[in-house]
Amino acid sequence: MTIKVNGKDVTLEKEVTVKELLEIQKVEMPDYVTVQINDEILDRKDFETLTVKEGDVVEFLYFMGGGAI
Template structure:
């Protein structure tokens, strides 16, 4: 499935169907991340059930600590 993630067009593996799986794919499942799908901020509680569809535009913002 082809989607845009943070402005880049990517082909996702067929087994990635939800926001939760997408975050896991990018190794962000245990990080504080905010996800926007088609210009709508997604409630973290719904990541497990919110599906990803062909052509979706997804923005992922995650926080990195440092000094």
């Protein structure tokens, strides 16, 4: 199964949950990442049950705060 993660093709042996994908991709600070699949932002409570499917486009997003200089 092939999906796209942050613009790169990733091949997986089987469908995995979003939580498993975060582990497979070794995402840093998984508690702070927002996950978007096919342009839809996911609710964190769905990470353990929602599976990634063939052809899905996944983005791991980090929102950073900033300040003025």
